[in-house]
Amino acid sequence: MKPSIPKGTRDFSPTEVANRTYIMNTIKTAFETFGFQPIETPSFENSSTLMGKYGEEGDRLIFKILNSGDFLVKADEKLLSNKESTKVISQISEKALRYDLTVPFARYVVQHQNEITFPFKRYQIQPVWRADRPQKGRFREFYQCDADVVGSKSLWQEVEFIQLYDTVFSQLGLQGTTIKINNRKILSGIAEVIGAQDKLIDFTVALDKLDKIGREGVIKEMLSKGITEDAIKKVAPLFSFKGSNLEKLDALQQMLAASEEGKSGVEELRFVINAIDQLGLTSASLEVDVTLARGLNYYTGAIFEVAAPKGVKMGSIGGGGRYDDLTGIFGMPDVSGVGISFGLDRIYLVLEELELFKSVNLPKPKVLFLNFDKTTDIAKMKAITVLRNRGVKSEMYPDLAGSNNQQKKQWKYATNREIQYVVSKVENDTYLLKNMENFEQLTCSLNEIIEKVK
Template identity: 50%
Template sequence: MAQKPSLPKGTRDFGPVQMYRRDYILNAIKHVFKKYGFMPLETPAMENLSVLTGKYGDEGDQLLFRILNSGDFLSSTTEDDLKNGSKSILPKITKKGLKYDLTVPFARYVVMNRNDIAFPFKRYQIQPVWRGDRPQKGRYQEFYQCDADVVGTDSLICEAELLSIVEEVFEQLNFSDYQVSLSSRKILEGIAEICGASDQFSVFCTILDKLDKIGLERVVEELEKVGLNNQSTDKLKEVLALNGNNAQLIEKLSSYFNDSAVGLEGISEVEETLAHFKNLGAKGNNIKVDFTLARGLSYYTGMIYEVKPTSINMGTITAGGRYDNLTGVFGMSGVSGVGISFGIDRIYDTLEELELFPDNQAQATKVLITNFDKASENKAVQILGQLRKSNISSEIFPESTKLKKQMTYADKKSIPYVIMVGSREIETGVYTLRNMINGEQDALDLDSLISKLKD
């Protein structure tokens, strides 16, 4: 019995319609990236585990897809390794993994090519990444990221530009139902400081990052389990209860940071970024200062931001931040970086659910030439060549068959025009051009036909 084909969980095929829609998204993003001076880059699908591990926190390390060594990958393991479990076995059977994101491989690239790069270095990168998450709506094990990063400068102009890119990209996609949550890792350090949690900052951030999933009371319970007292959690509740517009929130939080220099530094970063953003001419209607924004990844050190749809239930579709210390782990200290990542698959799902894709995205071919018989086929192929030389996307039905079958083909492919090439048309040099959308027909010579299709 033939094997039934299937896909691994968390992966998807993309047919022609889906690919046209993905190209629609990617072309909009690429256009904006290029306008802002970013250059393209690609890195391998796999990286050495020494590059990947320890960069995403403990939870991230657990989600890495590891690649078994070639050949007899168990040959170097011992009975003791098997008894000691995965921590003992893994280093001996796997040395590479599929990349978890694009930022860490980018940092590795910068370090390896430091002598050839002009700093600040601005690059964009569009490639698949892999994570062992439990598949669910908007979450896949293989998905594309679309990143833009700047390394080699501390300027907060970069943060403002990345936020401006978000606004401009979504304007091009006619998508406005989103919120940009904005904060600084230093604000989180300040909050942890006034709550007496500085010595457990990483755990504090990990728990706080669950706020929108498990609620405030559960967050408080988890913080108390790791040692925070009632006075500390009460202070956190006060901070999280602050409300108002962005300026009011910043002013209210500042009053809590009288004894926290790092907290005040984070406030200053947010204010400067928003000032640059405004000077760039951006609208900023979708930006909300959000002190609960923790971002689970451990390498962010400064500004952090994420974007979520507001009218549908979908996870983060765009996110990023500053990662001053990332290249330092590869032996290149003192290089600051900041980046943003567009989650193409979630953006696709969002636009699809909100029905925001243009109707004509499935149109690859503009015109189909009919094929009635062998006598007219040669002339039809000649016309096909002339249309393509005029940069008109066109095709011929490859077999002579009934007109109804050819029209059905054009209809299913959403081809808007059909050219009739039969013995009468060849004799007169006048061809019938049918509009498949409204059914209208025009009789045109070849030059007029080409001119009309170009328009």
């Protein structure tokens, strides 16, 4: 039977790894240019760290890890017989694969608070896992590239994150992305003025799906969650909100006149929009989107989501927002934070579709020693050791060529890997060196090889 890999995971070829590394290095360079420091956290966390932080939908997508050994020993037999899996999970699984990098980061901040200088600007590039239904651009294992600032309530952080998105997409040559922005205070204000405060999460989760299931689908979901028809009529203008960013904010200002929280959200957005208008963006555009909610429960202020250029069928390629008290769930209240994430895998697919990848050089030796004569193997390996110590990538073809066909195979290996220099003969400290690009061939010393290839 042919082996396979789990759905929603992938193998990566050398070229794909090189392309992914190019994207990650571009993002990493931008992170460090903006003053962020790297950290890493474990692939799995205690279940108590993750569960309950992403809403009901998110909790269902967390991969649980069964306890080691006989994991059913502590399980309640009645729960097992009744097949109450959600209740028995806590008895048979104490750990889970991380769902994102933000909650583990909050845990990190609380655990290391005495070692951190605030405001703390961190970036993190690591894989995460979600038990989602695999489809184009959606995987069960994928990398996130996150940047967060904790310990600052300044709205200049939101401005800088928009600039950071713009910087990365400009350097990747990705023109025409749209950075959508909203504010959870505005959504709370809307829920307040339509009399649906107690249904805020249901309201925002449904509203966030407008671009996926359409106006009728959103209305149907809101009704199913107990939001009244009268409340939905009041919110109907949001389904087709038009105009410039400032015109949208003016309309929201009027709509939310009776909500202090809503008006606060409008003013926060106005500050960010005005700052970006004055600073300018290179490759991206900024758009106020009042339907943007990003179903995660911990956002309290600005919300970001990045859409791929028009014409590319792809979900969001980045997102984030402000969370005023995420660390409070771990016993450290009143620490404001804001962060964004780049969707590496989706960005890869977009660059591939738009043919924006630069030509990448795969790792390969600069000099290849062919293996036609085993009596010179030691001499070749000594030469290779010297070359490597001088920073020249070198290797010897491992298998001895006993026939003309085997010799041709070694030459073909050099051609297929696009190795520039080939040593085919070693004799009395001299080397027969061939340049595979111009086919020039000469006999030279090892020092002359070093000078030539460098």
